[in-house]
Amino acid sequence: MKIVPPEGYEIDKENSTFECIKFKCIKPIRWRDREDKMVSGYWLSTTDDMVLTEYRKYNCHYNYGVFTTKRLAKSALAMAKISQIMANDERFGGVITDAEWDNVTNKYIIIRYDSDILKFMSTYEYSFLAFHTQEQRDLFLEENED
Numbered sequence: 001m002k003i004v005p006p007e008g009y010e011i012d013k014e015n016s017t018f019e020c021i022k023f024k025c026i027k028p029i030r031w032r033d034r035e036d037k038m039v040s041g042y043w044l045s046t047t048d049d050m051v052l053t054e055y056r057k058y059n060c061h062y063n064y065g066v067f068t069t070k071r072l073a074k075s076a077l078a079m080a081k082i083s084q085i086m087a088n089d090e091r092f093g094g095v096i097t098d099a100e101w102d103n104v105t106n107k108y109i110i111i112r113y114d115s116d117i118l119k120f121m122s123t124y125e126y127s128f129l130a131f132h133t134q135e136q137r138d139l140f141l142e143e144n145e146d
Contacts, residue, residue, distance in 0.1 A: 042073035
């Protein structure tokens with residue numbers, strides 16, 4: 001008879017006997033790879049409102065959209081809305097592409113520092129709220145500060 005340990009384990013020869021085979025972990029399994037673990041929190045429904053999950057769900061690919069806190073879920077919803085505004089309102093110049101981030105042109109960004117909203121110019125430092133011109137950035141902030 002051949003005993004095959006589960007993935008990530010080996011036979012613990014020091015603590016095993018003929019009657020009782022013990023295994024020891026040789027490679028830690030990351031939490032995100034364990035489908036026996038649970039996730040809980042908030043998820044975004046298709047009607048734009050946050051829904052508190054009323055039960056815990058197993059950690060698997062179709063539950064990756066569950067946020068641990070309401071604040072994180074609200075931030076994700078805001079990011080999705082902002083990305084659509086930036087991509088579809090031509091006054092804001094469209095989303096800055098990866099190729100544009102790789103070159104040395106100036107980008108005009110909006111960041112939050114502490115509780116303040118600040119406007120900067122950046123060449124390489126990535127920011128979600130980035131625009132091709134200062135005018136685009138300032139107009140976006142004026143119309144969408146909420």
